[in-house]
Amino acid sequence: MKLVVAITGASGVVLGQKFVDYLPEDVEAHVVVSDNALTVEHFENKRVTLHNAQNIAASISSGSFRVDATAIIPCSMNTLAKIACGISDNLPTRVAAVALKEQKKLLLAPRELPFSAIALENMHKLASLGVIIAPPVMGYYAKHQSLEEMERFIIGKWYDVLGIPNDLYNRWK
Ligand SMILES: Cc1cc2nc3c(=O)[nH]c(=O)nc-3n(C[C@H](O)[C@H](O)[C@H](O)COP(=O)(O)O)c2cc1C
Numbered sequence: 448m449k450l451v452v453a454i455t456g457a458s459g460v461v462l463g464q465k466f467v468d469y470l471p472e473d474v475e476a477h478v479v480v481s482d483n484a485l486t487v488e489h490f491e492n493k494r495v496t497l498h499n500a501q502n503i504a505a506s507i508s509s510g511s512f513r514v515d516a517t518a519i520i521p522c523s524m525n526t527l528a529k530i531a532c533g534i535s536d537n538l539p540t541r542v543a544a545v546a547l548k549e550q551k552k553l554l555l556a557p558r559e560l561p562f563s564a565i566a567l568e569n570m571h572k573l574a575s576l577g578v579i580i581a582p583p584v585m586g587y588y589a590k591h592q593s594l595e596e597m598e599r600f601i602i603g604k605w606y607d608v609l610g611i612p613n614d615l616y617n618r619w620k
Contacts, residue, residue: 448611449475449514451507453539456483457521457558462583464489466520466602469615477507477514479538481526500538508541510549516609517546521558521583524566530555531569547576554579554609579608589617
């Protein structure tokens with residue numbers, strides 16, 4: 448599987464980092480970090496291809512590169528708004544535009560509290576186009592004992608919708 452992961456400048460950048468860290472080895476991961484997320488060092492020695500957020504000529508900016516899925520974790524309200532309006536002025540917004548035009552899986556993890564009506568309208572518009580809107584929502588029914596467990600649960604749910612096999616959390620029986 449070829450996967451693009453974009454990390455934008457919302458709170459919860461660590462969730463995007465861990466999303467990449469837990470990926471199975473057979474996933475070809477392309478990572479792009481927005482200038483406002485400032486977490487590039489984390490990926491420098493990892494088995495991922497790291498792209499510059501301003502490199503609009505990167506392989507992943509073309510539909511012909513044919514990725515299977517794209518995830519933006521976390522997704523700032525700024526990036527969300529640009530995607531909803533069809534703006535692609537950096538690599539994170541471009542990969543989202545590509546996923547939309549190629550009708551590939553696109554998962555956004557918007558992070559804000561509370562959401563404005565504008566953000567909700569943007570999410571609704573994108574959801575109606577088939578985009579998976581999956582904010583980092585905690586699941587108390589699983590009785591997690593630590594933040595790490597809670598994060599693994601959320602990342603496992605994201606993997607599930609993207610079709611990435613995982614045992615990051617205990618499933619409801
Ligand atoms: C400490 C800090 C926390 C932020 N948290 C959020 C957040 O949770 N959600 C959000 O949408 N924007 C947040 N922002 C604002 C974004 O970083 C800002 O809108 C930025 O322009 C996003 O750029 P990008 O979408 O290109 O990454 C935060 C900014 C700072 C400095």
